[in-house]
Amino acid sequence: MSEVDGTYNLGDERLNQIEQALTLDSDLSLQAALAEMHPADFSDQLEQLTDAQREALVERAPELITGEVLTELEDEVVEDILPLMPTEQLAGAISDIDNDDATQIIEEMEEGQRAEIMQALEPGDRAQLEQALSFDDETIGRLMQREFVAAPEFWTVGDTIDHMRETGEDLPELFFNIYVVDTKFVPIGYLPVSLLMRAQRQVRLSKVMKTDLVPISQEQDQEEAAYLFEKYNLISAPVVDEAGRIIGMMTVDDIIEIIQDENKEDMLALAGVSDAGLTDTAVSTVKSRAPWLFVNLLTAVMASLVIAQFDYAISQIVALAILMPIVASMGGNAGTQALAVAVRALAERDLTSQTAWRAVKRESLAAAIIGLIFAVVLAVIAYIWFKDPKLALVAFIAMIINHIFAGLAGILVPLGLKKVGADPAVASSVFVTTVTDIVGFFAFLGVAVLMLL
Numbered sequence: 049m050s051e052v053d054g055t056y057n058l059g060d061e062r063l064n065q066i067e068q069a070l071t072l073d074s075d076l077s078l079q080a081a082l083a084e085m086h087p088a089d090f091s092d093q094l095e096q097l098t099d100a101q102r103e104a105l106v107e108r109a110p111e112l113i114t115g116e117v118l119t120e121l122e123d124e125v126v127e128d129i130l131p132l133m134p135t136e137q138l139a140g141a142i143s144d145i146d147n148d149d150a151t152q153i154i155e156e157m158e159e160g161q162r163a164e165i166m167q168a169l170e171p172g173d174r175a176q177l178e179q180a181l182s183f184d185d186e187t188i189g190r191l192m193q194r195e196f197v198a199a200p201e202f203w204t205v206g207d208t209i210d211h212m213r214e215t216g217e218d219l220p221e222l223f224f225n226i227y228v229v230d231t232k233f234v235p236i237g238y239l240p241v242s243l244l245m246r247a248q249r250q251v252r253l254s255k256v257m258k259t260d261l262v263p264i265s266q267e268q269d270q271e272e273a274a275y276l277f278e279k280y281n282l283i284s285a286p287v288v289d290e291a292g293r294i295i296g297m298m299t300v301d302d303i304i305e306i307i308q309d310e311n312k313e314d315m316l317a318l319a320g321v322s323d324a325g326l327t328d329t330a331v332s333t334v335k336s337r338a339p340w341l342f343v344n345l346l347t348a349v350m351a352s353l354v355i356a357q358f359d360y361a362i363s364q365i366v367a368l369a370i371l372m373p374i375v376a377s378m379g380g381n382a383g384t385q386a387l388a389v390a391v392r393a394l395a396e397r398d399l400t401s402q403t404a405w406r407a408v409k410r411e412s413l414a415a416a417i418i419g420l421i422f423a424v425v426l427a428v429i430a431y432i433w434f435k436d437p438k439l440a441l442v443a444f445i446a447m448i449i450n451h452i453f454a455g456l457a458g459i460l461v462p463l464g465l466k467k468v469g470a471d472p473a474v475a476s477s478v479f480v481t482t483v484t485d486i487v488g489f490f491a492f493l494g495v496a497v498l499m500l501l
């Protein structure tokens with residue numbers, strides 16, 4: 049058995065233990081089944097349970113749903129669990145975690161429950177959460193961690209260490225840098241904890257701090273912040289307000305989650321679907337997918353209208369009906385390839401206004417070469433199949449034309465959508481498919497009419 053197989057079997061065994069414990073009356077058996085589980089592992093098992101099993105677990109042992117467990121759960125599972133938890137238990141769980149994680153949980157609550165929980169929190173915690181919720185969704189002001197360690201530049205290493213020991217519980221649970229600030233609380237440098245511990249106590253922070261600081265604005269979009277972390281290889285970064293004063297920080301664990309969410313969002317958007325979570329029903333899945341399929345239906349009708357203009361040619365040369373889907377399909381696949389590369393390059397900031405023309409030339413040339421290669425292949429197939437050199441030449445020309453347009457559409461469509469402020473990942477695929485279908489059918493049938501009829 050492989051290590052991976054063993055891991056999955058262990059998960060299945062644990063899930064069976066939880067399910068068996070839920071059928072018993074003793075809460076001790078339930079506690080034993082969940083003892084010493086890591087919050088991430090517990091959350092995985094919790095997500096695999098049915099709605100009824102999950103509800104029974106929360107009602108019988110709400111103390112098992114800690115703040116750490118809630119932060120690991122998928123959003124739709126959190127939404128189902130929150131109404132089942134007692135107010136005091138939930139307020140305590142939220143108080144035990146960092147405010148950035150607490151914000152994500154609070155925003156999943158219904159208005160009534162949110163008001164009750166906020167009222168049950170300590171005034172300081174409540175003020176921080178209210179401030180976080182005042183920012184737009186997916187901005188750094190909403191996502192940042194408001195606990196951080198800052199020290200004035202005239203402090204020594206010893207002063208900083210003593211201060212951290214004295215403040216103790218008020219420090220973030222996990223941090224990597226101490227931010228050095230001036231008299232206006234503007235960050236001017238930082239000191240990694242590893243460097244702080246190696247420096248002599250009497251050395252001033254201004255002498256040993258690093259100055260290659262990359263501050264992030266509280267109004268900045270989370271995708272922009274993730275790009276900065278990737279570009280500058282950051283572990284953490286200070287978050288500043290309009291005046292440049294430090295008000296929080298972002299750490300790499302939060303950025304990894306943002307990157308995963310953005311990648312998943314782009315991938316699903318390219319396919320025109322939304323994430324089908326464990327708690328989603330068939331009806332909700334249909335509602336999320338049907339509108340996009342309706343748009344595809346309209347574009348397919350447009351392509352069919354092009355075919356209808358050449359119905360007389362198809363009726364006279366049946367071979368056209370056999371070969372034309374090949375031309376359109378090959379162009380569609382080529383366009384999708386160029387589109388995927390372009391959307392990814394836009395997300396990683398590799399495709400900019402300065403590099404756009406170079407990318408367009410590259411994609412058009414690549415499309416022409418690929419089109420030429422497969423045009424030869426299709427022409428040979430058409431000649432062997434139908435023994436008609438003119439028909440083979442029609443397929444050859446149409447394949448090249450459609451590949452060139454497919455490559456251009458794959459790069460120009462996302463660039464155009466980005467230019468007008470739309471999300472290229474959401475709308476590009478339908479436009480590219482429409483172009484390749486219409487151009488493919490029109491080129492093939494149009495050339496066939498000119499050369500064969």
